[in-house]
Amino acid sequence: MAKPKVATTSMCGCFGCHMSFLDIDERILELIELVDFDKSPIDDIKEFTGPVAVGLIEGSCCNEENVHVLQDFRKHCDVLVAVGGCAINGDIPALRNTVPLSECMDEAYRKSVTTYNPSGQIPNDPELPLILDRIYPCNEVVKIDYYLPGCPPSADTIWAALLALLNNKPLDLPYELIKYD
Numbered sequence: 001m002a003k004p005k006v007a008t009t010s011m012c013g014c015f016g017c018h019m020s021f022l023d024i025d026e027r028i029l030e031l032i033e034l035v036d037f038d039k040s041p042i043d044d045i046k047e048f049t050g051p052v053a054v055g056l057i058e059g060s061c062c063n064e065e066n067v068h069v070l071q072d073f074r075k076h077c078d079v080l081v082a083v084g085g086c087a088i089n090g091d092i093p094a095l096r097n098t099v100p101l102s103e104c105m106d107e108a109y110r111k112s113v114t115t116y117n118p119s120g121q122i123p124n125d126p127e128l129p130l131i132l133d134r135i136y137p138c139n140e141v142v143k144i145d146y147y148l149p150g151c152p153p154s155a156d157t158i159w160a161a162l163l164a165l166l167n168n169k170p171l172d173l174p175y176e177l178i179k180y181d
């Protein structure tokens with residue numbers, strides 16, 4: 001019987017949620033018996049190869065490519081999970097939401113002490129994805145089915161959630177896995 005597929009992506013985040021996922025350590029051997037990975041930075045598959053049971057989203061949307069990726073995940077995944085604070089509410093990247101985009105670009109490409117940019121040109125090659133006016137959490141772009149809080153959620157939390165979803169069990173995580181006090 002074909003194994004269910006899992007896909008993951010890292011958008012505007014730090015890859016820490018993926019690193020936490022990989023912290024399941026030796027359980028990764030169990031995982032590869034349970035699922036096949038589709039589009040994911042873990043296997044470097046760039047495009048979906050078909051329908052996917054569970055999509056794990058790290059990060060929020062900071063540019064138009066993130067929006068396309070997220071919409072693509074929603075289209076292909078039966079269940080979509082926002083993993084970590086960046087995906088859920090924008091978290092650290094959303095700090096820029098208090099500053100106009102033009103000021104952010106100015107600081108990044110013209111004014112910072114480590115910038116050398118005599119022409120003052122801000123990168124605008126058509127190949128570059130358009131930067132959005134602000135950070136958009138995933139649920140402002142597509143419907144999200146589940147949220148795993150944390151920065152990052154622990155490996156045990158991600159593991160428990162994935163097992164529940166793959167086994168069609170309720171996502172009823174114990175307090176120990178979702179407390180942050």
Ligand code: SF4
Pocket residue numbers: 012013014015016017058059083084085086087091092150151152153
């Ligand atoms: S939630 Fe935390 S660990 Fe995850 S991508 Fe954002 S900053 Fe990194």
